[in-house]
Each structure stands twice: as C-alpha cells, then as structure tokens.
Amino acid sequence: MKWLKKSITNKLILAIVITNLIVFILLAVITISLVKNNLINDNKKIMLKDAQIIAEEINTFISKNTEIVKNMEANPKLKKLVSEVETKREKFEHPNFREIVEILKNTKEMNSNLDLVWLGLKEADDLVIDDYNWAHASTYQMEKMDWFKKMQVNKKLTYTTPYIDQVTGNLIISIVKPIYKNQELVGNYGIDLNINRVNKLMTNYSIGESGYAVLIAADGTAIYHPELKRILKDNIKDDSGFPKKISEKILAGKSGVAEFEFEDTAKYFAFAPIPANSWSVGVIIDQKEILMQIIKFVALISLIFTLFLFALILISYFLINRLTKRIPNLVEKISAFGDGNLFARIEPKSNDEIGQIAQTFNNMAEEIAASYQQLEAYNEEITALNEELSYQAFHDPLTEIPNRRRFINILEKELKSDAKGALALLDINDFKEINDNYGHIYGDRLLTEVAQRLAAFSSENIAVARYGGDEFLILIKNLNINQIEKEVTKLKAVFNQPFAIKDDQIFIKFALGIALYPEDAKTTDQLITKADIAMYEAKKIKKNNYLYYNQKMIEQLKRRKKIKNKLQNALKNNGFSLKYQPQINLKTGQADFLEALLRLKDNSFSPGEFIPVAEESGLIIEIGRWVTKAAIKQLALIKNQYQAEITISINFSAKQIRDHGYLDFLKKNLKKYKIAAHYLEIEITESILIEDNKAITFINQLKNIGVQIALDDFGTGYSSFSYLSYLKTDKVKLDKFLADNFMAADKIDTLINLINLLHSLDLPVVAEGVETKEQYLQLKAHNCDYIQGYYFSKPLAKDQIKAILAKNYLNLI
Secondary structure: OHHHHHOHHHHHHHHHHHHHHHHHHHHHHHHHHHHHHHHHHHHHHHHHHHHHHHHHHHHHHHHHHHHHHHHHHOOHHHHHHHHHOOOHHHHHHOOOHHHHHHHHHHHHHHOOOEEEEEEEEOOOOEEEOOOOOOOOOOOOOHHHOHHHHHHHHHOOOEEOOOEEOOOOOOEEEEEEEEEEEOOEEEEEEEEEEEHHHHHHHHOOOOEOOOEEEEEEOOOOEEEEOOOHHHOOOOEOOOOOOOOHHHHHHHHOOOOEEEEEEEOOEEEEEEEEEEOOOOEEEEEEEEHHHHHHHHHHHHHHHHHHHHHHHHHHHHHHHHHHHHHHHHHHHHHHHHHHHHOOOOOOOOOOOOOOHHHHHHHHHHHHHHHHHHHHHHHHHHHHHHHHHHHHHHHHHOEOOOOOOEOHHHHHHHHHHHHHOOOOEEEEEEEEOOHHHHHHHHOHHHHHHHHHHHHHHHHHHOEOOEEEEEEEOOEEEEEEEOOOHHHHHHHHHHHHHHOOOOEEEOOEEEOOOEEEEEEEEOOOOOOHHHHHHHHHHHHHHHHOOOOOEEEEOOHHHHHHHHHHHHHHHHHHHHHHOOOEEEEEEEEEEOOOOOEEEEEEEEEEOOOOOOHHHHHHHHHHHOOHHHHHHHHHHHHHHHHHHHHHHOOOOOEEEEEOOHHHHHOOOHHHHHHHHHHHOOOOHHHEEEEEEHHHHHHOOOHHHHHHHHHHHOOEEEEEEEOEOOOOOHHHHHOOOOEEEEOHHHHHHOOOOOOHHHHHHHHHHHHHOOOOEEEEOOOOHHHHHHHHHOOOOEEEOOOOOOOEOHHHHHHHHHOOHHHHO
C-alpha cells in the first residue's frame, strides 16, 4: 500500500471510486425507495379518490332523499295533523287525513327510491302512510324503536342504521325529523330507503384487478360487500382482524388510506365519509398488485446506474492527474509559513481553484502578519483597561478611596486570620442640613475632603473606605484595646481642624461606633451591624464622640423598637390621652393655664421613655398633631359646656419645626372648633432654637396666628438672654432645677434677681416642679407669677377640669 501513502493522486482516485460506489448504492437505494414510495402513494391517492367519488355519489343520493323530508316539513298540513292527533281513532277522523295520505302516496310515486313515506304520531303510537286503512298493531310501541330513540336524542334530522322494516319486510334505512309542539316532541316526518337501491350504486365501480368497494354504516356494519354473506353481519368494530385505529377513524367520519392484513393477504384500504348520514365508503386492493409495478422499475434503474458509474470513474482518473501536479509547491510554502516564516508566498500560475487557493493564501498571510502587529498593540490597551476597571470596581467614584466591596474583601480576610482588631463606622452629623443649606455639590466637596483626611490617616494596620452616603468604615488591625483607643484619639484629632470648602471654613461633628473582633462578632455582616448600633447610640450624645458596642445596646434597640410599635398602635387605635396640670395664679388663686401632658392610656411606658423614641422615629410629627387637635377640642368643650375660658399649653419638639403643614393644620382646627388662637399656648425649649436655625421664623409665624409662646425649662442648658431680646415670648417657665437648688438663704438672691430681670422684660414667670409649702411661700414672697407642681395638683384627667376651674387654690392652703 506504499503507492497509496505517498501519492495524493492515488488517494483521490481511490476516494472517488469508493465515493462514487457509495453514492451509486445510496442513489440506487434512495431512487428505488422514492419510486416505490411514489408508486405506493400514487396508488393510495387513486384509491382515496375512488373512495371519495363513490362517497360523493352516495352522498348526493342520500341528500336528494333528505330534501324529500325537508319538503314534507314545508307543508303545514302535515305538522297540523301530527300536532292534533292523540289517538289512533283521531287519526282516521282528522279532516285532513285523506288529503295527507294522498300527499304521502304522490311523494312515494314521484321518488322510485322510496319504500315508504310516513308520519310518526307519538301520542297515538301510530304511523300515517300511503294507505287509508293501515294502522300499527296495538303492541307497537314507538318510543322503543331504535329510530325514535336516536331522533329523540339528536333532536334534529336523523339517519338510522339499516334494519328490517315491519311494514314492508325490506332492508331499509329511515330518514326522520322530529316535530315539536310548544317545545314538546309530538311526532316526526319519515321516509324509508331500500338498501338495495344504494348497493346498486356500489356495483358500478371496479378497482384494479383485485380491488373492490364496501359501504359501512355509521355503527360499523357492512351495508354493501361483494361477498353478500358479509352484508349486515360484518362489523369493523367487532372484527378482531380489522385494525382498531382504522375503525376508529372510519367511525369518526375521517378519510384516509391504511394498511392491514386480511386472510394472510396484505391489503391497502382507502376510506372516505359520506357527510349526509355519517356512513363511509371503503376501497380495498391487494398490495401485491402494486409491488409488481415496483419490481419492473427497479431492474431498469439498476442498469442505468451501473453504466453511469463506470463512465464517471474513467473521467475522474484523467482530471485528478492533471489537477494535482501543483499541489507539492502549495505544501512546501504553507509548511514554511506554519514554521514561522510570515513572508512565505505562493506564485499563482492560473486562475483555477488551485490558483485561487494560492492567491487566497497570500492574502491571508498578509492579513495575519498585519493582525499580529495589531494584536500586540491591543494587548497593551487591554492590560491598561483591565487595570482601570479593577480600580473602578474597588474604589468609590466620588472620593476615590476604597469602596465597600474592597473593604469587605479586606475585612473577610482579616476575620479568617483569627486576628484581633476593631471595626469603626463613622457618620458625619447633620450632613443632610449641609446638603439642604449649601447644595449637594458643596456636600460632595466636603465628603471628598473628609475622605482625603481619612486616607492620610490610614496605614499598614488601618484601612478606610466609604460605606455610602456620609458614612465611612475604618478597620484597625492587629491591635489590642489600648492601642485601638490611641488610634481612635488620633482619628478624633483628624477632625479638629476646619474643612475649607470654597470660601467657607467648616467644623464638622461626627459619631463613631466601634465593634471589636472576634469578641463582638466573627462575620462581616454582624460586625458592621454592631458597629452601626454603637454609632447610632454615639450619635444621640450630640458631640464628637464614640462608643464601643456592648450587649445592652441590643436590648435598648429592641426596647426602642417595642416602644415605636406601641406608639404606632396608639396612633391607629386611639391609645393616647392627655393629662392636665394647672398653673396657679399666685394673686388670684385661680388656674389660668392648663399644661397638657401626653400619656399612653395603658401606662406601659413613661413620657420620658417614649417621647425620645417618637422624636427619633419621626412619629412625633403625627403625635404632635394629635396633641394639638385634642387640646383644641378640649378648649371647645370648656367653652361650650363649662361656659369658662382658660389657656391650654402644649409642648413642642424640635422635630416638629420640620412639619411644614403644621401651621395650616393648626389654623384649620382652630377654625373648625371656633377657638381663638390666644387660648392655645405652645411651650418651646432653648434647644429648639439652638438645633434648628429655622425655628425663629416658625415661632414668629405661630405668633402671627395669635398662639401664645412660652419658653420652657429656663435655667438649664444655655439660658441665653439673647433669645429673649428678639423672640416674641409671652412668658418664661423656670425649670424645677431652680426651685430645688436656689431656695437656700445663700442662693435665694440669684433666683430673686432672675425673676426681677424677667419682669423687667415684661415676661410673666412660672415656677415648675413646686412640691413644698416652703417653696411656695418663698416664690410668692418674691413675686413669682404662677406656680405649677404637685404642691397644688398632680396632672389630672380631662373629666376633672371642671373641678379645677371651680377651685381657689390659695384658700386650700
């Protein structure tokens, strides 16, 4: 076989011989198969066409006779008789009886196909036929007849299966149509067709040399068959030798061609439905008759393909020898190119396929050489792009310090190393106000400056990242608690210097929550969560402060959540109430003011505990409106039922300054309950003025409405008299701290001077938290205007207000 291994020419010749042989065999097989299938399919189509032609002719025959029934229906006299006759006697006595018999007789005579034309009388259990004297026997029961049952179910024109007629004794089918009176079946029109007249149509057709036609009723019974013994005895449903799938299709009124074996002979069976009455026509022929045509054709095809194969091999041999002479040169140049010689080229010597291959190779070599150079340039660009994408994936786009993803990767590695350290979460206080007052661009500049300072603070053991918004993460690695404390001190010092934004110098405050690992948590999510809890607690201190996480914070968080849920339920379910503590005029002894104090009806939490939660959660806005409305409603009750006048004071939170709809809400309720605004007093604290620079404007708007303003808890905090100089306050309430700590002889002068100073500003003074007679006497002696405290009254329910109004408290001393 050496000649075969060394020469592609010999290989091609052998390949073409084998290929042509295989192609010849495949073509021969395919051709024979196609011819066989075509011949079989053509014969099947012819058989199906024959079946459809016969079915169409029989359908025309049936339809023509069906028209007779429809013509009977068109005659109103026939329906009139059927509708009116209820007994056999009435049939003969009916005035139209003889006329109708003549109509039936004429119809039968005009249609030779009919054995009988008749009317069914359901109530009389009888028939009307073309005989004046005929009547059914008394034992006849129409309702038990198969044709009647079928018609009763169908409720329309019905074709029966073949049966022996009791009147004529012939094998017939009946075409019947029901007659209704007031939607009740009373009888029918009917004609009987002799089956022999149908079978005569079948005998007119011949199917090949071995074929024949059959007629099948709707129930599968053979109506016509060349072998007379099979008529009415064979049934395709019951014949075990007849395929069930074919019988189901025939009985379903479908057409088609099928194969089956009958008496050891393979046959083709074509069938088509007769639409008029659901019969079917079948055409049957032996398969051997068609196979003989196929055998003759196969012999001819085999001879033609043998001669063609021999000629093709000879031609291929000469062409291959001529074409393969230039192949060695192609192999040499291509091999050189494959070995790395990018300048190897093939000289095309013709424009045929081999010449085109040579030219194509040359073009490809040029492109590959150019692409190789371009690929090196692309590789450099992709390397640079990957570095840029990697940087963007792990750095914050605004501040350019590491982002949360990068930080978490570092933290996860740190936690897996079983090292010790701390995670700190830093939040800038009041950053929202900076954005609101100066704009988001200003805020972004500030965040960038903060990030730069934190980046400068970072080191080998300290990693920083932007967590999101105004929050930053700081990881302090491989340090003990004392070292961590030192680093936190350094971190606080980072914010001692102001931040220069545009032309402004801004000092910012922050809250820092610290969680230790592995003591507090061993997973990133838990550690960040606990640092966040600690930061939240530190934020409430309102200073540049930090807190370490401890378990009590979780308990406090749960309790705040419980209180928040309680407040939400109280708002939904009327769970709040107001208690009223009188402010006693020390000159008259009367209660001129009532301070409304908020309580939960079930007393589950004290105001000192639930008010801060309300402020933190924002519920204070809705609760504040509830208190306002409840106080106004109480003023209306005092005015309308008690015929009295008094001022009710309500407390106001710093958060309520941001309730932009409050002023409209207040005016709406004052108008609704017809209360003058000066009967409502709002108590504010100095902290409101300090925490919100919009508070002065808001308070002045309240004053413009007519509401009184009281400065509460004076004497604690800043106690700045500068507020009193420009704030339109109606009175000042001294904090309980003053009554408790400045009544001694060596300190009383301070209290006296404070009262005198406030009087010089025309401001009435209320002393809060007065609990003893000694305190009362001292305050009265030094011209305090009002006293509020347990000495005179604890906070009382609204149903005791009437009694408060009636008392003179000075007379009770």
